Amino acid sequence: MAKNFRLMAVPVDNAGKENWNEIIPHREDVLLQNFEVFKDHLVLSERKNGLTELRVINWNDMSDHYLDFGEETYSAYISINPEFDTDTLRYNYSSLTTPSSVFDYNMTTQ
Numbered sequence: 001m002a003k004n005f006r007l008m009a010v011p012v013d014n015a016g017k018e019n020w021n022e023i024i025p026h027r028e029d030v031l032l033q034n035f036e037v038f039k040d041h042l043v044l045s046e047r048k049n050g051l052t053e054l055r056v057i058n059w060n061d062m063s064d065h066y067l068d069f070g071e072e073t074y075s076a077y078i079s080i081n082p083e084f085d086t087d088t089l090r091y092n093y094s095s096l097t098t099p100s101s102v103f104d105y106n107m108t109t110q
Helices: none
Strands: 007-009 021-024 031-037 041-048 051-058 064-066 074-078 088-095 101-106
Touching: 031 074, 041 074, 051 074, 051 088
Parallel strands: none
Antiparallel strands: 007 021, 031 041, 041 051, 051 064, 074 088, 088 101
């Protein structure tokens, strides 16, 4: 059972459970809230210790990094990203000192 969810990949034409491949495993301390798929990156919205973190994974080598918001308390979430073949992630962010804002983040150069 994966109460905090896990992310699986499966061929579109053969979606039986025997063909599921785990991309992101279940973790007891992290809730997988959302994700966005790009050509070269996967972006996860994860909730840990009460805060949403945005994690960027490079498909080529599966290396990852988290966006550093520089504040202890904030709200962040993945925005609308209609372009598949891009290095730019659009996300929303706000905090007690930052009004609700939309940012474009280059996932390759960070």
